[in-house]
Amino acid sequence: MSYNYIVTAHKPTAVTGCLTGNFTTPTDRNLIVAKNTRLEILTITEEGLKPIKEVNIYGRISVMKKFRYPNESKDLLFFLTDKYNVAILEFSAESSENFEVITRSHGCVSDPYARPSEAGNLVVVDQPKARVIALRLYDGLLKMIPLNREAKELRSYNIRVEEAQITDMCFLSSSSSDPVLAIVYEEQQTRHMKTHVIALRDKELMKGPWGQRNLDLEADMLIPVEDTETGVIIVGGETIVYHYGQDYICIQPSFLRTTKISCYCRIDNNRFILGGICGRLFILTLRRENKKVVSHSLDLLGSVSIPECLSYLDNGVVFVGSRLGDSQLIRMHAQEPFIEVLESYTNLGAILDMIVVDLEKQGQDQLITCSGQGACGSLRIIRNGIGIHELACVELSGIKGIWALRMNTAQLEEDTPTDDTLVLSFVGQTRVFNCSSTEELEQVTLPAAFDIDSQTFCARNVLGNQVIQVTDKRVNLISVTSKTRVDQWFPPEGEIITQCACNDVQVALALKNVLVYLEIRDGSLTEIKRTRLEYEIACMDLNTLDKEGDQTSIITVGLWTDVSILVLSLPDLEQLFRQELPKDVIPRSVLKITFEGSTDYLLCTLADGSLFYYHLASTGELTGQKRVTLGTQPTTLRKFRSQRTWSVFACSDRPTVIYSSTSKLVFSKVNLREVKHMCSFSSEAFPDSLALASEDEFVIGTIDAIQKLHIRTVPLGESPRRIAYQEETGTFGVIVSRSDMACSTRCASLDAPNKSNASPYAWHKDFSSFGHTQCADRVDSGIPSCSSTSLQRPPSGCDETFSLLIIDQNTFEVLHAMQFCPNEYGVSICSAKLGSDPNPYYIVGTAFINQEESEPKVGRIFVLRWHDGKLETIAEKEAAGAPYSIREFHQKLAIAINSTVRLYSWNAEKDLQSECTPFFNIVILHLKCLGDYILVGDLMRSMTLLNYNADITSLEEIGRDYQTNWTTAVEILDEDTFLAAESNLNLYVCKRDPSAADDTRQHMHEVALYHLGEMVNVIVKGSLVMAQPGDMPLPLNKSFLYGSLHGAVGVIVPIKQELYAILNQIQTNLAKTIKSVGKIEHGFWRTFLAERKIEPATGFIDGDLIEQLLDLPKEALESVSQSIKVDEEGGHQRNMTPEDLVKLVEDLTRIH
Amino acid sequence: MTSLPLMLDQLRSGCIKGISFSRARVTERQQSIEISKTSDLEACHKFPINALCLDPVEGRFLLSGGIAGQIFVHDTFEQSEGTLPVVAKIPHGTRYAHKYSVETVQWFPADTGTFTSSSMDKTLKLWDANRLKPVFLARFNGQVYKHHQSRVNCNLVLLATDESHAQILDLNTSSKTHMLSGAHTGKVRQCIWSPVVEHLCVTGGTDGRVCIWDVRYTRGHLAALDTDHTNQKKANHHRAHHDRIVSMEFSSDGLELLTYGLDHTVRIWDVALAKNRRINFGRISCASVKGVQIALADDGTTPVLFVPSGQSIRMCDTTTGVRLKNLRAHLDSVSAVVYCNHTKRLFSAGADRSILLWCSEAELEEDSKAKSEAIADRWSDSDD
Known part of the structure; x- marks a missing residue:
């Protein structure tokens, strides 16, 4: 057997379909984008597209269509997957923030023996009456799904259709009682158009009202025109015909010959946008007289990414979904240039090849992919984590803290003041650097009002153009304008300040176990309250949450000795909540923060580098504890602002940026070895920068856009x-x-302007x-x-x-x-x-x-x-x-x-x-080498293993898989197991049995099978994360990455049998617990499916499913953890607790 | 024809689907099919061969039955010195062998544990493939010209026993459950189950009639295929061929039926509509009076038909009827061809007592090179 864990590191980004409609509410316009196995639901707002939900489907979305039942006010989504599951989805809005996806009805329409059409699946919905959905999935058969609002299950029946090769079809709007279907089909190398009436009661096809023989030889698209007359536009290789039964109008635009039309979208009854495969958009306009079409014309709009699908949003804005390049949001204008690109969405799509390299020699591998086609072709550099680009660097050791200040009086009145001074604190002293305008860092002396002979704990600009400085001995309040000390606060004789926290108006000080609360007023510091806590204070936080404005009503304190977090109210310092930490390691830093404008979190790091985080209720209560290991050393948390959102920087031996994405916390490593302290900093010379201090140097740099995988694009054109x-x-x-x-x-011959921005080299x-x-x-x-x-x-x-x-x-x-x-x-x-x-x-x-x-x-x-x-x-x-x-x-x-x-x-x-x-062999497409072995991937005959004998320089066949598999990539997992991806989107592993008898030794057996649903073009050895010593759950040195046609990057790691057994149970339980959209069984989705072979998945753990465990509520976790046993030391078995599960899965998520 | 590197690029960039890619490559290989010059099957038959069957699971084991009652099994994966070895034999005249000519052999549709054979000695035997002993024997009144075990319901065996009706044998109860009678005026000598619809089967007779049956339907046949299907007046006059039917085959999706008659024609029928597709294959002269085995390879872009015609095998495109190739190598008339969906190879057998292997040219050319070099190597080795 072979046991593997497979998980998607970068989800597919190639757009395979898009739709607009009123899905969530009767008034909101939504865009639904299909990206292979994912549906993204967005709302069209005045500010642009707002993502509201992402849905994973257990299947590749082959076709999706919107439709609406008569008398309903919202659109529904019908989709068909590659494995012929169908479902009708409704998006219901519980509130403006929370959307629920409801599977209205579902079913499976596969015919196991029928011959799938090469022209792809065609689906049309009878609208507006919504009586039937017609599908052409197999040659010679039309499948009908009668629609019934109440039915939970979608059932279908077949109608034999004589036209075997249908290239496109559509329903015509007609007055007759039965729907009329128009088809374009091929017969002996010629294309014709025909109409059929679907007799719904008799389940038969009847002769339709009209047809047209001998169309354009490449006619392959039908566009129905909703009209008083039942018209249809037939798009061919050279002509565009408007046909309305009695007669037709034909045009032969010259640019049709130079491109092939692949998709269209409707603006209104008279205007259609057509997209060509070379990345050009055209507009087709029908001109009418007395509601009768008299002529039509095709005009070129301009160049975009190679379109796969188009959706007209509103106000001249069009979504261009692309599979081979970045998808775009464009606006059309009446004058030249007709097209303006508003936004562009990164797509790694069509990864044809990739390599793993360690360019920076830091043990952090990067992935370089060959992505895109034609003008969209590019190299993409993919790196896990966030990059800091160094702008300035000073060698300085022993930094204990770092803060940015605004000391320049001139700009106090400005709306966006910039920092000009950096305060660095050392043991027993404080130094100041000025970096206002020159690019040089220059050490300056502060006004005498500052205390420079002691270690600063905190320095910041506060209310009323004042600066506060907290040292171990005192608190100074200094006016920026006069540069003089306006107020001071001293601890009692013989005591020193051990910790401090402050915001714009509040200051909290710790004197061992005494907590002092001060408020800053204009020109004065006032002690409000003082309280004695049980144990000495280890850390404190006074950061404000979004909804609280500039003053907080909660202070959080971490304590020594009993290792707990206290939540106290302000200003009276009453205990609101106490949270014990489950470890005997003292807390080193606590931080309150609001992520994504809605959820309040409390983060707490311990001295051993682990981080706990909780949801923070307005009552101060902490719920939903989760734990992550960030590093191995004491970790300090700092809040900073990047691209208009707040994020957290965890300073440790493995610096990490913490942010939230789709209400999940994401932990991204930063490409620096070590950061002890940091602050965000923005001066004229270094706008939007960070100041970072490590053991022996001090760096100013800018930070990449915050996302888990950082992708850089090098366009090649x-x-x-x-x-x-x-x-x-x-x-x-x-x-x-x-x-x-x-x-x-x-x-x-069409136009040349877009070439200049393609690639500097290709045209220059x-x-x-x-x-x-x-x-x-x-x-x-x-x-x-x-x-x-x-x-x-x-x-x-x-x-x-x-x-x-x-x-x-x-x-x-x-x-x-x-x-x-x-x-x-x-x-x-x-x-x-x-x-x-x-x-x-x-x-x-x-x-x-x-x-x-x-x-x-x-x-x-x-x-x-x-x-x-x-x-x-x-x-x-x-x-x-x-x-x-x-x-x-x-x-x-x-x-x-x-x-x-x-x-x-x-x-x-x-x-x-x-x-x-x-x-x-037949045709050898892939070779992989390891030691003396050469693994051969054949076009059709799966894999063969060769052994090289150096003494007689010969290659000898030592293993062969006799199955027919059309391999698309192969890889050697180890000496005896071999991984391959094949063209029906499956993965399988063959195992060689070196101990078998001689005559059976050559047979390699397929021991692991899995349907991935991604066309894998390349598999390489490597990993996206830095190998971390000791505590990794999976051996990263044996990790493999795959790159797919739809731009997905995934990780495959061989695992031990014991872990497989546990994960397999978790997977089974999760598949039962997590409801799938469209009611598709997880087991069905992962079943190996090739032309003549159906085998249940085995030997692979679906990491994408396993990781969903982390989003489950506690009750669901309980039910998942039931009956899962782990071996303990001493041969005993015990049940796994939900906490064990979460810990295990959290560890697993760290492999990507 | 698209060159492979170009096509690979299209596949890898998603311009064509995996299924189109593999179909196109299969078609390309089929069109260059030739007699294999490097591999052959171990000679074992001492008498003319009537029937072939490849195992449906892997396409690995080839059953062959001959005129003297002999049955052999070849392993088509194992190659020693380029020869595919015999792995099981039931020679003629042995204790369990059929007394007279074996007309049909068939593997159990789900695995290679058992197979069935039927013979002119009026029996059908169900064999345990490992012990090579019959575990069940059924006797009939007539000579069994053809039997067919359903892929959908493996226990039902349809038999053409040289009478005016066909019979159905249920292996579960070992009883004859149905008589399909009343449709043929001649003798039923061909029969086949639909590969998709459980209750649908087709019989063909010496009267040139081809009848479609639903075995649940008690009042006779559903339809008799008619060449011109204009002849609406009398269903009894419907004829699929002007002479006896010698072979029938379904397409793997069950939508189409191919029939081959002694009137030297091949016809394709739309099963659901009981309609002639009117594809003209031209004259394919038929030498066999008894029955032959035709093969349909529908894993390519267009389905390809292999029809034994005298000493040669005619290869035709079923969408146009165009003759693609005439495969000649047999020295006497060909009685059976089977196409392997798994390895994309063709096996044929005939009265010349040999089973021949046909495969694609490209492989062949390289194979011969390999062999010659291998031989050269052996020579040099022995010199040392």
């Missing part, structure tokens, strides 16, 4: 295909392609000469290589040009571009050191494409060296096919060429030399 990293030269080698027809000749650098001259040079110089004549193939419609880019690892600047010959496809790249040669080389494999051949017969392998800013071709070898994969293997190269694996060694003449007998 071409489609990146493959990437390799060469550490020695600090460069990336990226194979990119650009579609000449679509980008230059085709679209250049003319590198068209590179590849060709290089080829010519090489032939001239007589180096033996493939003769250029054999490579000169007639152009055969392959319209893509491939190049190799060398990109700098730090600046991501394109250093060099090498273009390959026409029809030459770059298919693989790797960086390798060969033989005893000390130089690193890029090895690039290309294939020559000929339209007549289904498999390439000729390819080339280049050995290239990047050196001194030049790319030098060291060797070039002709291959008898496409080198689909190249790997470094024992200082040699293992190359998969069509159906063979060959080994090449590097000889003294710097040339590749074929070595070793090749191994054969």
Whole structure:
């Protein structure tokens, strides 16, 4: 067996569908966006799109449609998944903040033996009468789901339809009693249109009122026109026809020939927006006379991301959902430019390749993905946590605290005053730096009013242009304008201040176990109350919550000895609540904060680096304790503001930023080794910065946008295909392609303005000469290589040009571009050191494409060296096919060429030399190497394991999976288990049995099966989080990452059997407890499903489900934890408590 | 034809679905199918072969039955020196073997634990595949020309026993439960269950009639297929072929039925509408009077039909009827072809007593290279 834990680290971002309608309330307009397995519900407001709910579906959303029952005031959502589950959802608004998703009815419409249509699933709803939903899922069958408002279950029946290849269909508005369905279908390479009347009572198809034979050969879209006459628009490859039964009107816009229309949305009865696959938007306008359409026209609007779906929101704003690029929100204008991009939503979509590199050498891996296509093509750098970009750095040791002050009198009246002074506190002294305008930090002396000979505990600007300074000996209140001390407060003789907390108007001081409460007035400090607590005070907090304004009525105090948190009321210092901490470690820092404007939290860190957090009620009561381990050292919490929201910075040996997202706390590591103290700081020279102090230096820097995974985009303007990293030269080698027809000749004739913002290199650098001259040079110089004549193939419609880019690892600047010959496809790249040669080389494999051949017969392998800013071709070898994969293997190269694996060694003449007998399969697409093993992923025949025998230099087959699986990525988990992803979106693991008898040894058995629902294009070894010593629950050094077509990144970690057993029980219980949207069973969703194989999932734990445990209420946790046993020391078994469960799952969430 | 690297890119960027990709590649492989020059099946039959069946689970074990009552099983995964070995044999004349010609062999549709065989000795045997002993035997009045075990309800066996009616045998109760009578004027020699609908089956007779039955329906057949389906007047005159039916096959979605008649034609029928799809395959000369096994490969972009025609196998596109290839290698008339959905290979058997393996060219070319190099290696090894 093989046991694995799989969890999504970055959810899919490619938009696969979108809809607008009044879903939540009869008046609100909503946008629903489908992203593979997720639904996002947003409300359209005047300020923009406001996300209100995110729903996970146990299935990939294939089609979603809105519809409305007659006499209902809200729209409902119908969706169909890839596994043919259907459901009707209602979004009900309990309050303006809280939305409930209700499954009105559900069902499954699969026919296990029917033949799924290649044209994809088509769904149409009969509107406005809402009598039936028609689906075309399988060739030759129309499926009808009769709609009934009361029915809980959706049942369907099939109607045999003679037209096997239907490309699109729609309902026509008609006066007849039965719905009329219009279809476009293909018959013997021609397309026709036909109408059918669906006789609902007899469940039969009747001949429809009209049809049209011999349409445009590429006619594949029907747009119904709601009208007095039943009209329909048929969009084809060259024509757009408006057809209304008796007659039709046809136009042939010139730009249709240059693009293919893939989606549309309706503005009103007369205007439609059409989106083309090369990323262009068009507007189709119908002109009417006497309510009769007399003509129509198509006009170009402009360029956007390659659209997958379009939704017209309101006021000329359109949502462009994209699968191959960032989705966009655009506004249309009446004048040029017609399109203005309002917002853009990051999409990693179509991750074709990725690598894990540790660029900063901090043990923190980053992921570089090849994302997007065409003009949306880019490299994305994905890093866990938040980056601090250093602006200034001073070496200073022993800093005990750091605060920013506004001392400049000139700007006191300004609305947004900027800080100009930094106060640094040390043992026994306080130093001040001025950083008002120059970029240099300059140590200054403070006015004498400040106490500089003692350690400052707190310094801040307070009410009435005053500054408060708290030291161990006294409290100073200083006027900013006069720079003089206006009031002072001393502790009683012989006592010193041990802790302090303050806000704009209040100050709390701790004198060992005495708590003193002061209030700041204009020009004075007044002691209001003093109380003696049971134990000495360890930490305090006076931060205000959002709803309280600038004064708080609650003070929280952490105590020594009994290790508890007290919540006291202000100003009378009465105890409101006492919370014992479950650990014998003293609290070091407490903090109150309001996240997302609504929820109040109390955070408390302990001296061992763990953090507890609670919901804070207005009565002071603390509920819902949760625990997270942040670091190993005492941790200090600081509140700071970034991008208009408050977040918390936890200063420790593993600095963390705490924020809230969709009412969940998120903990993001910061890319710094250690932070002891911090404060937010904004001066003219360093706007919106943070000041951070570590053991021996002091840094001013800016912080990234706050999100869990940080994604940086490097636009290329071409489609990146493959990437390799060469550490020695600090460069990336990226194979990119650009579609000449679509980008230059085709679209250049349309418009060119958008090109300038695509990529600086693609349009500014003319590198068209590179590849060709290089080829010519090489032939001239007589180096033996493939003769250029054999490579000169007639152009055969392959319209893509491939190049190799060398990109700098730090600046991501394109250093060099090498273009390959026409029809030459770059298919693989790797960086390798060969033989005893000390130089690193890029090895690039290309294939020559000929339209007549289904498999390439000729390819080339280049050995290239990047050196001194030049790319030098060291060797070039002709291959008898496409080198689909190249790997470094024992200082040699293992190359998969069509159906063979060959080994090449590097000889003294710097040339590749074929070595070793090749191994054969069907078409070998993937190679992975470990030790002497080479794992082979075949196009169709699953996986084969080869062993390299160095003594006789031969490859020997030692294991094979005999099942038919179309692999899309493979990986070696360990010596005996092998992971593969296949084209039906499943994952499976094969195991080799090295101890088996000789005749059965070669059979590898599938021991783990799982339906992922993501098309995995690449699996790499690596992890997104820093390996942390000791307490990680899962071995991160054996973690693997996958990248998918829809932009999801996930983590796969092999786990031990004991953990699997426990998690499996939790998973089973959770699947029962958590209600799924659409009532789809979790087990059904994860069932391995290929064309001829259905097997229940095994060997994989669905981490996405497991992590939902953390959101469960306590009662649900109780029921989940029932009957789950754990082994204790001494062989006993005991039941797991809900706390154990939460702890286990919280630990698991830290692997991503 | 799209080149593989291009298609892979389309798959990886989501421009085509996984199913379209695999179908297109399968079609491409089917079109380059040829006799395998490197692999063969261990010769075992000493008499002409009538029937073939591949196990439905993995497509691994190949059952073959012959004219003298012999039955053999090959393992098509295991390869020693390029030969697929025989793993089980019931030679003719042995204790349990059929006395006369075995006309049909079929694996149990759910696993490889049992298989059924029927013979001219008027019996049907249910075999334990591991012990190679019959565990059940049924006797009939007529010679069993064809039997078929339903995929949906595995216990029901439909039999064509050379009478004017077909019979249904329930293996659960070991009893003959149904007689499908009243539709044929000639003798029923072909029969098949629908792969999808539990109660639907089809019979074909020497009278050229093909009748569709619902076994729950007591008043005769549902429909008799008619070539021109204009002939509405008398249902009794409906003829699917002008001569006897020699083979029938359902598409795997159960929507279409293919029939092959001694009138040298192949027809495709829409089962639900009982209508001729009118796809013209041209003349496919049929040599066998008894019955043959045709194969439909519908895992590609377009379904492909393999029809034994004399010594060759005709390969046709079922959407257009166009002849794609004529596979010639057998030395005598071909009686059965089976297509493996799992490995995308084709097996054929005939009166020349051999089972042949057909696969895609690309694999073949490389295989031969591998073999020759392997041989070369062995030579050099022995020199040392």
